[in-house]
Amino acid sequence: MSKTNVVILGAGYAGLRALRSLQSKRLDIDITLVNKNEYHYEATYLHEVASGAHAAERISYPIKDVVTPKRTNFIQDTVVVVNKDEKTVELEKNGTISFDYLILALGFESESFGIKGxxxxxxxxxxxxxxxxxxxxxxxxxxxxxxxxxxxxxxxxxxxxxxxxxxxxxxxxxxxxxxxxxxxxxxxxxxxxxxxxxxxxxxxxxxxxxxxxxxxxxxxxxxxxxxxxxxxxxxxxxxxxxxxxxxxxxxxxxxxTTGVRGSSIVERSGFEQRRNRVMVENDLTAPGYPEIFIIGDCSAVMDSKTNRPFPPTAQIALKQGVSAANNLEAKLKGTAIKPFTFTSLGTVCSIGNTEAIGEVMGRNLKGYPASVMKKIIGDRSLMMTGGVGITAKKGRFDFFR
Ligand code: FAD
Ligand code: NAD
Incomplete structure (x- = not known):
């Protein structure tokens, strides 16, 4: 019998976290990861490239460094559309690939709100x-x-x-x-x-x-x-x-920089969406498509406290990556899925390298201590997508002025 074919679209926070989690499991699956670049970038540090503070290499690393070749086939290509009923994905250069399970994690685009110019x-x-x-x-x-x-x-x-x-x-x-x-x-x-x-x-x-x-x-x-x-x-x-x-x-x-929407591939593929975000089921699959997980900025999960979807962040994307991998495993094994839940650990907003403001686990932080917390959070994310080796190379350890 052929192995179950799992395709992951996007090697951002959500996609790489799901990949690493699946690669670590004992499952009879073939994994295909598709991403438009050969590198992963830490989107949370894009402003450092935009301001000229750092070169792009500072916030990115090769995807091959987190791919286990025995388990995962990495295809560098651009996704054109997901044919959700046929269970296929059309790629720009590599034609059409099919899947038994899909994890769609194609991230965000800029929101223009239709404003002229x-x-x-x-x-x-x-x-x-x-x-x-x-x-x-x-x-x-x-x-x-x-x-x-x-x-x-x-x-x-x-x-x-x-x-x-x-x-x-x-x-x-x-x-x-x-x-x-x-x-x-x-x-x-x-x-x-x-x-x-x-x-x-x-x-x-x-x-x-x-x-x-x-x-x-x-x-x-x-x-x-x-x-x-x-x-x-x-x-x-x-x-x-x-x-x-x-x-x-x-x-x-x-x-x-007035906000973001999910990937336009979501709308093009005919998923029910708002601003390219799909309100996913509690196992993180698209409504009516129990084999298609949608995670990261392309998904929306309700926050019962505010009665609005959680804001799209790397924090929730990483947690969804693990949850999607676990629920995919549960589906393959016929065990119970675990509904996705999320409690934000807080938010820190940097104001340059050594200043920040934030609220972490109910505590307000500002100034230099907040900037250290920001780096710790960044290193934690890096650890979750890249592991120890990449964190040692690319992490932020300049805590001391
Ligand atoms: P992404 O990280 O965007 O990854 C999507 C991946 O899919 C990318 O690798 C992309 O190349 C690939 N891709 C896209 N389209 C295609 C296609 N058609 N074909 C193939 N591949 C494709 N969140 C926080 O929690 N904390 C922060 O401090 C924080 N800071 C931020 C700072 C900035 C400047 C910005 C812009 C965002 C910040 N965010 C932060 C938000 C966070 O970056 C996003 O929520 C997060 O990146 C979403 O993760 P994702 O995996 O869904 O998507
Ligand atoms: P955002 O939606 O959080 O902020 C956009 C801002 O633009 C809002 O204040 C909005 O009122 C304003 N705006 C919208 N339309 C406007 C208009 N026509 N004229 C003037 N102002 C207008 O978007 P973002 O800052 O790009 O963040 C996107 C996501 O990434 C959010 O979920 C955010 O929480 C997350 N993020 C987190 C961090 C962090 O945790 N440090 C950093 C960056 C982004």
Missing amino acids: VDEFGLPMVDIETSKAVDEHLRKQFEKYNETKDESYLSIVVCGAGFTSIEYIGELTLQMPKLVKQYNVPAEKIQITCIEAMSNLLPMFDKELSDYGIEILKKRGVKFFVGTPIKELTADTVIYEEAGELKSVKAKTIVW
Whole structure:
């Protein structure tokens, strides 16, 4: 009898965690892992690449380092569509592959909310390529300033003030002195503006904590506009609404970080979804498809406390990876599945390398201790996707200033 064919799509937090968990089990299965790149990247550190703080290699490692060749066949390719009823997956270069069980973990894309000009002029930060593009774009604008003396080349607008925006600005403001020196541009003319639709900044934290974080950024020269939803982007202008009036800021660098949606493959494959996230069953499978697990940012799981889906995070993606592998094992063995449950351990938002704010297991943290906690959390994630060897190579151990 042929072995059960398990296909995993995506080698991010959710996909790699599920892979490692399945590889460690004694099961009569063949595993195929499909990912568009030959490397895994730590999406939680993309802002470091976008701000030029680190090269892409610092936050990525080869997928082959976590694949056990005897058990897993790794295919580097791009998923085009899942034919859920035929139980096949179409790939860009390698044709069609079939599965008995599928784990779909294709991650997130940038959310434009259909706002005019975003696709053309907004710079998202959703993978290595787009994050590198943000850094390269900004450097080109500094060069153009020197050719033209047009100050809009020194103006940067960061759209939205969620965690991605704040972590990016935190790191960018630390990199700025180096950029100013390298491109010989006037520091006093550089303008960083963050425009947020909601009237409160970082409302998920106690006010004292969010004020602490925002004050650091204001001291580094960042201007915040709040209660000012962005309505349109052009090549060099961000148009927003303030008290019913349309206003604008000139900027040649417009970083688009107003939120995420799941992979568009989810919608293209005909799953019932909202913003490309499937409200999964309690065993993490898609409704009506007990052999298809959907995990990570492509899935939605209700938080009974807020009556809303949990926010998409690496923390929940990692936990879902293990749970999907365990429930797949239960299905193969005919034992009871274990419903997925999640309690957040907390959140830490970095403001550059040595500053952060956060709430971890009910305790508020700020400043340097919070930044150490952030690195510990990152190392823990790395351990779960990559194991000891990769954590030793790529982990953050610069705890001491
Ligand atoms: P991903 O990590 O996005 O992995 C998806 C994988 O699928 C990628 O390897 C991708 O290349 C691959 N893929 C995508 N499309 C295709 C395709 N068509 N074909 C083949 N392969 C494909 N969360 C936290 O919990 N803590 C944090 O501190 C934190 N910080 C963040 C900082 C930033 C700057 C950002 C952007 C996000 C942060 N997040 C954080 C959120 C977290 O990164 C995501 O929730 C997490 O990456 C989701 O994991 P995933 O496995 O679902 O997807
Ligand atoms: P987000 O949805 O958390 O924040 C986006 C922000 O943009 C919101 O404050 C929203 O009000 C604002 N916004 C939306 N439309 C706007 C508009 N038209 N004009 C102005 N502002 C607008 O998105 P994110 O920061 O990209 O985070 C995505 C996910 O990743 C979240 O679940 C987040 O929790 C997670 N994440 C976590 C961390 C961390 O734990 N440190 C870091 C980054 C991201």
